[in-house]
Amino acid sequence: MKMTEKEWQVELGQHLRNLRLRQNLDQREVAKRAPMALNAVKNLESGKGATVESLIKALRVLGREDWLDTLAPRVSISPLQMLKSSAPRQRVSSIRARSHV
Amino acid sequence: MKMTEKEWQVELGQHLRNLRLRQNLDQREVAKRAPMALNAVKNLESGKGATVESLIKALRVLGREDWLDTLAPRVSISPLQMLKSSAPRQRVSSIRARSHV
DNA sequence: AGTATATGGACCAAAATAAGTCTACTAAAA
DNA sequence: TTTTAGTAGACTTATTTTGGTCCATATACT
Numbered sequence A, B: 001m002k003m004t005e006k007e008w009q010v011e012l013g014q015h016l017r018n019l020r021l022r023q024n025l026d027q028r029e030v031a032k033r034a035p036m037a038l039n040a041v042k043n044l045e046s047g048k049g050a051t052v053e054s055l056i057k058a059l060r061v062l063g064r065e066d067w068l069d070t071l072a073p074r075v076s077i078s079p080l081q082m083l084k085s086s087a088p089r090q091r092v093s094s095i096r097a098r099s100h101v
Numbered sequence C: 001a002g003t004a005t006a007t008g009g010a011c012c013a014a015a016a017t018a019a020g021t022c023t024a025c026t027a028a029a030a
Numbered sequence D: 001t002t003t004t005a006g007t008a009g010a011c012t013t014a015t016t017t018t019g020g021t022c023c024a025t026a027t028a029c030t
Helices: A005-022 A027-033 A038-046 A052-061 A065-071 A079-084 A094-100 B005-022 B027-033 B038-046 B052-061 B065-071 B079-084
Strands: none
Touching (some): A005 A038, A005 A052, A005 B052, A005 B065, A038 A052, A052 B005, A052 B052, A065 B005, A065 B065, B005 B038, B052 B065
16 A cells, blocks of 8 residues: 655645644634745645645644655765775766666 | 754654664665655755655655544544534634734 | 634735746866 | 766746636534
C-alpha cells in the first residue's frame, strides 16, 4: 500500500491539525500568530496544497520547528570511517550519477 | 538564537541535499524520478521557496516519506485518561480558544 | 432535550509565488 | 586541463496566498 503525494499531504495536514487541537488553538489563532492567512492554515491542514514556508510558520506556532532537523541523515558510518573521508561530498561522483545518460 | 522561517527553509534544504548526496544522486536524477522540474529541486535544496508537494515528492525519491509521520503528536496521556475522553476533538473547546477576544 | 454560537469547510477573485522550460556561467571532480 | 554537477537568470504557466462571504454542524448552554 503506497500512498500518493496527495495522500501524504492530507496525512501531514492531519498531524498539524492534531498538534493544534492538542494546544486548544483554533485556525484563526494559528494564522494570527504565524502570521499567515487563515486560508493558508486551512489549505495546510486539509492537504489542499501549501508552501514549505507555510508549513514552517505553522510548525513554529505549534512549537515543533525542531522536527525539521530530525530529517538530518542518520549517521551510519563508524567513527573509524570518518578518518578516511574527511570532507563531505558536495557533488555526486560521476559514474553512478549518470543514470540518465 | 531563534531562526527565521527562511533559515529553517535553508536548513531543511541542506538536509535534503545531504540525503541526496548520500545516495549519490544528482539533482537531475531526483527531478526525473519524482517526477518534478529540476528547478523545483533546486528551489527546495537552496531554500528559495517550494511547495509541500515538491517536498513530499523529493522525500519519496530519497526514501524518507516515513519522516512525515514522525510529526504525529507524541501520546502523553495516561491509559486511564483514555477511558474518560472517548471521542477525539474535532474543534477546539471554546473558553481557551477565544484568546483573540 | 432543544437552541445558540462560532469553528472549520467550501466557495470566489486578485495578487503573490512556485513550477516548468530554457540558456549561459561557475566551480568541483576526474 | 577536461568534464560536468550545480548555480543563476529570464520567461511563461500553474498554483498558492490573501481577503472576502456563506453555511453546515460540533460544541456549549439553557
